[in-house]
Amino acid sequence: MTRFLLLLYNEVKLFRTTALIHLVAILQPAVLYLLMTTILVHPTFDLNVNRPGSDLEASLLAALEQVGSPIGLPYVNPILVDWDGGPVVRQVITVEEREGVPTAVQYYGPIDSNLVKNFRNRLTAAALRLWDAELGNRAVNVEEHAWLPRDVSYNVYFGLALLPMAAFLAAALTGAALTAQEFEFRTMVEYRLAPAAPGLILGARLTRLVLSALVAAGILLVAVGLVTHAWPRELWLVALILLPLAVIAGCLGIVAGLVFRKSIPAFLVALVATFAGWILGSAFGLAASFGTGYQRISRLTPFTHAVELLFPRYFGATVGSPVVSAATLVLMAGGMIALAALAYRLRVVRQEGV
């Protein structure tokens, strides 16, 4: 045990040789999250509305203000403008007579189809309110049955899906860097000649990578909490879910370092595996909602399983099959440990000249 602790201490001290990599790998997901939350979609849109001059226009404005979620945010923030019919940058709504019929006309600037969709839908929702009011009992009532008691900000899901990525990135990148530089600095010879068992050396490195991963995830978790005020239930369970993921990532980094023995290719493998896994692994929404093909590929990554296990901690509702996901993560971690041990044996123990 003393030897293991000494090795672990040495692994932690290696931080000094790769301080910048550690900082980037550990802080980057939290920085990415904080930046992305400033530009991610938000349900409330500013809508430019020509200043009302009639009762009908005033009632449209009132209807626009009512468009929103009964269990969440309003969808329209009307901005009153005095539009003179000149060029439009974004959009403006005005009421005019067209063929003798009062018409709410939305003038768009050269904006993309997604923005047009959002503006169009909001105006329709407001105009439908006026129509429903006029129809009275003949109006159709669309009764909403939302899955969760409150609409949850997308920032919560985005942060949740970033947690596995944060843990993975930290463990994979630092694992790749530390292992590759053992060859570049020729310190791998010391490990080969050391009387310690390879399992002990690998175990110490893996433990230290897992700790780095949990620190990275912890920082992101705090960032998500501060931005959204959403904190997970049972924090220890979050750490437990991320544990096998960190092991998988750490082993991947170690294997990449052992195979390539150079920093850049090992780094690229770790980086590409992390970002590919994150995007394919439910990064932007639950895998099932992106179609069968995506879901199948997604389930091959540990990310989707981690996201589905983390989901109840934030949303209080279960998705997927927790037992299957937990078992998959544990199996993947076991497989990666075996692979890392094999790679270590082939590249270090059996190699004469390194």
Place this chain on the structure above:
Amino acid sequence: MRRFWILLRTELLAWRHDPITALGGFIPTLFILVAFGLLFGGRLSFDIAVVNHDTGPYGAVLRQTFDEVLSPFGEPYYAVSDLAEEAAWEEYRTHHLEGVWVIPGDFSAQLEAGENPTVEMHFSNYNDDRAKNHRIYSAEIMWRFYEKAGQPAPPLALAEEYPLPQMIEWFPVISVGVALLSFMLGGMVNMFMLTMKEQVARVTLEFGLAPRSLAWVLLPKTLLALVMGLLTGTAFLGILSLWPGVWPGRYLGAVWLLAGLVILFWVPLALLVGMRARYFPGMIVTILTGLTVFFVSGGLGLVRANWDAVPWFSRVFPNIYAVDPLRDLILFHDWPVDWSSALFKLVGFAALSLAAGWGLASRQIRRPG
């Protein structure tokens, strides 16, 4: 002038020893393009099921309406699965469906009698933006349904005016943002790698001892990085001409000018990183800086129409001023309305960065020891 050519040739030879640097601006951007293409380049309809128990005609009319109402993407808002009720609920429960609409058996009867007919809309709301879409899409469906069902005319009709003959699609907008990233990374990676190699090989020590101005050293380096950035970005534009099928055509020169000025802003910063950072961390910093700037500087959407929402930190990068003019040139083959002001700002950014970068780099090279 001969001195300049010798140093440029030396830089080129150094690059030839490590041509993989050309991929630094290409691989990450290609990866992003594919990722966003998969996410936003495909079908964007919501998958739902409609369970129609109605014994009268209006339930079928409502069901038909879902297929008829098209979004600005040119496809229906909803892709309706015709599943049996039990299967529909199972698919909804497992999140394969975004929602389930239930039309009750007496829907038509209630509608005809004017007794507040009701339909149920079950939907997922773990993402408030998608929940919002369910609510506002349903308004489009009901509007069209009222028209088809022969309800009295609305108090306020709806119309819209779009300034272009064709709607701007979202994915091409993103792809131009990625192209700008490719230009930028192509130049930065080249500058970082070559400078770092010279630093490791102690060539910078020789530069420091040179009796001539260091501009003879920094100019060829900067020019080579600029050319590499332009080549990388142009190759990336070649990919965009295949998917999603956009190419600047005769505006290529203007694209090079704007992108070149952006490259000239970033290249001196990469020079400073190359003077200090080691190989591995420097690459990480370079690529992650590029990715972060892409996300916060209009890479994902049109900037002009959202200028009020642009955060302050995005405004300190030149990319935010270049990306929409580039979209005008590449997507619409049209001269940007803000061409002069964009050019003025980009020249300012480039000049400031070159002055600061070259100045700091010169000081560092000249520093004894």
